[in-house]
Every structure is written in C-alpha cells, then in structure tokens.
Amino acid sequence: MKVAVTGLRGIPNVMGGVETHCEEMLPRVKGLDPDLNITVFARAPYVKKPRYKYRGISIVSLPSPVSVWREAITSTFNAIVAARRTKMDIIHIHAIGPALLTPLARLMGLKVVVTHHGEDYNRAKWGRFPRFILRMGERLGMLFANHVIAVSPSLAKKLQKSFPGSTNRISYIPNGTPELPRSRGDALARFSLKSNEYVLAVGRLVPEKGLHDLIKAHADIKDGRKLVIVGGADHNSEYSESLLKLANERVIFTGLQDRGTLRELYENAALFVMPSYHEGLPIAALEAGSCSTPMLLSDIQPNRDIGLPEKDYFPVGDTSALGQALNKPNYLYQVDAAEFRKKFDWDEIALSTSSIYHKLMD
Missing domain, CATH: 3.40.50.2000 (Glycogen Phosphorylase B;)
Known part of the structure; x- marks a missing residue:
C-alpha cells in the first residue's frame, strides 16, 4: 500500500x-x-x-x-x-x-x-x-x-x-501527548530564566492565539514571574510585529525552539497558559500536560475537550479573569502527566x- x-x-x-x-x-x-x-x-x-x-x-x-x-x-x-x-x-x-x-x-x-x-x-x-x-x-x-x-x-x-x-x-x-526529547540543559541560562519563576506560552504569533490578552494580564502579576512566549509567525504581519515590540526584561520572545528546548521550558515553568480564541485539539497543551506543567487554558470547546477541572479554565478574552487566575497559587493548576499520556x-x-x-x- x-x-x-x-x-x-x-x-x-x-x-x-x-x-x-x-x-x-x-x-x-x-x-x-x-x-x-x-x-x-x-x-x-x-x-x-x-x-x-x-x-x-x-x-x-x-x-x-x-x-x-x-x-x-x-x-x-x-x-x-x-x-x-x-x-x-x-x-x-x-x-x-x-x-x-x-x-x-x-x-x-x-x-x-x-x-x-x-x-x-x-x-x-x-x-x-x-x-x-x-x-x-x-x-x-x-x-x-x-x-x-x-x-x-x-x-x-x-x-x-x-x-x-x-x-x-x-x-x-x-x-x-509526545515524549519530548531531553534538551542540552542550557535553555534557562540562554534566556536568563530561573526554574518556577516564569509563565510559559507556546504558539504562533497570530491573533487567534490570544497572546495579546496574556501579555496584558501578565502586566498585573504580583510575584514578578516573567512571561516567556515560544513560537514565531507563519508570515510577517502587523500583529506579530506589534507583539514583538512588547518584549522587555519581563516579556521574553524566544522564537521557534527545538523540541528538547521546549521540554526544558515546560518542565521548569511555574505555569503554562493558553489564551487561545481558536484551536483544534491543542498539541502545545498536550505537550505541557505530558511534562506535568500546571495549566491554565481559555474556555473554548477544543480546550475543554482535554478534560481538565473547571478551575483550569478562564473565560476567553477576559483579561481581568485571566489576571486574577495568574495571581492564584500555581499548585491549583497541577495536572497528572500519566493520565494525559494514557488518554492521548x-x-x-x-x-x-x-x-x-x-x-x-x-
């Protein structure tokens, strides 16, 4: 065949x-x-x-x-x-x-x-x-x-x-849920990060990923955690350029990274956030779950199809609700990697x- x-x-x-x-x-x-x-x-x-x-x-x-x-x-x-x-x-x-x-x-x-x-x-x-x-x-x-x-x-x-x-x-x-390869172990140093002291988002720099909402909500975070955004744009656009202009010492754009680096970033993140307005069944969220990264997702149906508890979701587009969720303890959003791997x-x-x-x- x-x-x-x-x-x-x-x-x-x-x-x-x-x-x-x-x-x-x-x-x-x-x-x-x-x-x-x-x-x-x-x-x-x-x-x-x-x-x-x-x-x-x-x-x-x-x-x-x-x-x-x-x-x-x-x-x-x-x-x-x-x-x-x-x-x-x-x-x-x-x-x-x-x-x-x-x-x-x-x-x-x-x-x-x-x-x-x-x-x-x-x-x-x-x-x-x-x-x-x-x-x-x-x-x-x-x-x-x-x-x-x-x-x-x-x-x-x-x-x-x-x-x-x-x-x-x-x-x-x-x-x-993939088994991501081990990294060289240098990702945190390359991006001047410390374990459990940053919020992670992974996705293309396009409007439907809702990264603008996350950046806005992150500005009000109280404990000083950085925001790390991994991914690039399919094609240069006004939107992607406007996002990149928001980079500073607390908002870090890494660009596209290999899967080993992604694993290191997932495993050391305090929280993974997906603020998307549109998804299929989001692979980035499944990757994060396979690494036991605490997760906070927008409440669109494809994200709900993953089957997390209600506390792990926030109303899509509601930056106030997202900001409040970001300021809650990370342990509230813990997930079971073994359950993810079995289900997906x-x-x-x-x-x-x-x-x-x-x-x-x-």
Whole structure:
C-alpha cells in the first residue's frame, strides 16, 4: 500500500500543530506496517532538501508559494498530481483548506482520508473570501472523502450533525501527548530564566492565539514571574510585529525552539497558559500536560475537550479573569502527566489511523 500525505509544510521540526501531528503519528504508522510506503509531499520553502527520509517516511518537496492562504491550495494540488503520477493508493489530506481539492483527488482515482484539525474559518486573520474557501473545503472534504478524522470529540459530533449523510465516515481520533526529547540543559541560562519563576506560552504569533490578552494580564502579576512566549509567525504581519515590540526584561520572545528546548521550558515553568480564541485539539497543551506543567487554558470547546477541572479554565478574552487566575497559587493548576499520556496515546492514534488505511484498501 502506498500513502501520500499533504496539507502540511513538512517534517521534522517545522512549526505548526499539523506538522507536529504528522511528525509524531506517521513514523508510528510505518512501524506498525514496515511494508507500507508513506510519502509526505512537503512545501519546498519549509524543508532543506528536495528528497530525504525521516524515521522511515519519505519526504518529497514540491513547489509552493509562500502565501498566507494560497500556498496550502497550490501545494495540495501539486501533491495530488504527484500522488497520481507515482501511483499512490491513498492520499491523506490534513486540514480543511487543502480538503477543498478532495473531489479532484477522487476524480484521479485516489482514495482520500481527510483529517479535520479545527474550524480554521474562525481564525481572526481571515477575510470574507478565505473564510468562504475554508468553509467550502470543509464541506467538500466531508462530502467526498472516503473517511474523515476529527481531532476532538466535540468537532466529530458537530460534523456528524452538520453532515448526517457522512456520519459513518467520520471518526474521532485525537492528537496525542509526545515524549519530548531531553534538551542540552542550557535553555534557562540562554534566556536568563530561573526554574518556577516564569509563565510559559507556546504558539504562533497570530491573533487567534490570544497572546495579546496574556501579555496584558501578565502586566498585573504580583510575584514578578516573567512571561516567556515560544513560537514565531507563519508570515510577517502587523500583529506579530506589534507583539514583538512588547518584549522587555519581563516579556521574553524566544522564537521557534527545538523540541528538547521546549521540554526544558515546560518542565521548569511555574505555569503554562493558553489564551487561545481558536484551536483544534491543542498539541502545545498536550505537550505541557505530558511534562506535568500546571495549566491554565481559555474556555473554548477544543480546550475543554482535554478534560481538565473547571478551575483550569478562564473565560476567553477576559483579561481581568485571566489576571486574577495568574495571581492564584500555581499548585491549583497541577495536572497528572500519566493520565494525559494514557488518554492521548500516539501509539493508539497511529493504530486507529492505520486501521482506516487498511479498511479503505479491503
């Protein structure tokens, strides 16, 4: 069986939730079936080589513009053509923007799996036309894919209600908690940090991540903890530039960091905060949970799907409530890493995904 994967920028070590999802899952799927041929069709601007292997997965870069929204459609079109040319059996399309081309893939004789990572049309950065395209991508993916994976239970239920004719082709398979590698042990020194004396946020510098709310609420923190924000922007924007201008000795932007550094930052943080207005099933929160980092999340449904106690959530966009929560003792927000790993197990996720591939080929 030959499976093509598209809708992501590339792997490994490429910023993004979809990218992390594929980096964790695909090698595990390959491990379950060594004879399975998996090829990721990556976007050339985001990977360093035209062709290479990563843990048994083939990565092939294809031409792609660097554009806020056109690159996903263009790269997916190129991937579908390449999948047809190389006689792939299945193409696995990640995200609803790329899913716009699901009918084309079916017309070319490919079986299609679509993973719905979240309602991207709710992101603040999109204008009216991109929102229309994303909604159309969701609709065409739901109607024409051979199987659809939703990464959160609430999303799966919503899709089954909105597309009743597709109910039997929709499955809930979550994101997972990774085992992050050990770091060199120098991250705290590099960023002039002390263990348990900083609040940590991890995410792209885009409006829907709500980092502006966190920075505002952090200004009123009473115990002097610093705020560390890990991540970069997909593309330079007025918003990302406005955030970066807020950097000072108490608000530190580290840029994109490798996964070992992330682990060190999670394990030494006093508190992990995710103030997002929009998520799928947030991998950064799952990473933090796997490191036993105390957690405080906005109360949007995808964050609630993680299943933390009510005290671990605050009303999204309410900086006053967030500020009050930040000033409470960190121990109130403690989480159980073992419970996270059991509930969001990448090995089980890989097994469920592999089963879908095999069922489509039966």
